[in-house]
Amino acid sequence: MRSPVLPLTWHLARSAGRRGFQSQLLAAGAAAVGAFVLLLMLAACLGSGARADRTTWRMPDAAPAGSATAVQAVTSTHVRHRPVTVVSLAQLPDRRPTPAPPGLSAFPKRGEVYVSPAWPG
Incomplete structure (x- = not known):
C-alpha cells in the first residue's frame, strides 16, 4: 500500500504558491542547519574524549604511599x-631505587637536569 503522505505534501507545497514554497525551503534549511550543529557538537564531544584518552599516559596514577x-x-x-x-x-629518601623514566638511562640525581634533544637551545 502506498503512503498518502508524499502526494499530500507535494499538493500542499504547490497549492500554497511561491510564498508557501519559500517558507518550506526556509524550514528545511533551518532543519539542515540544526542537524549540522548537532552533529558538530557530537563530533567535538567524541573528539575531545578520544584526545583525553591518548594523553592520560602523561599523568601516571598515584602509587600507594607505602x-x-x-x-x-x-x-x-x-x-x-x-x-x-x-x-x-x-x-624519596630510604626507599628502593626508582627505575629510569622513559627516554633516560638512569633516574636523575639531585641537581641533574635532562633536556630534550629537540630543544633548540
Missing part, C-alpha cells in the same frame, strides 16, 4: 614565547 619511590611535579612555562613542560622528579 610503595612510592619518587614524587613528580609537572608545570608549564614559556621560554622565548614557546611553551615548555617542566617535569620535576625527586627520589
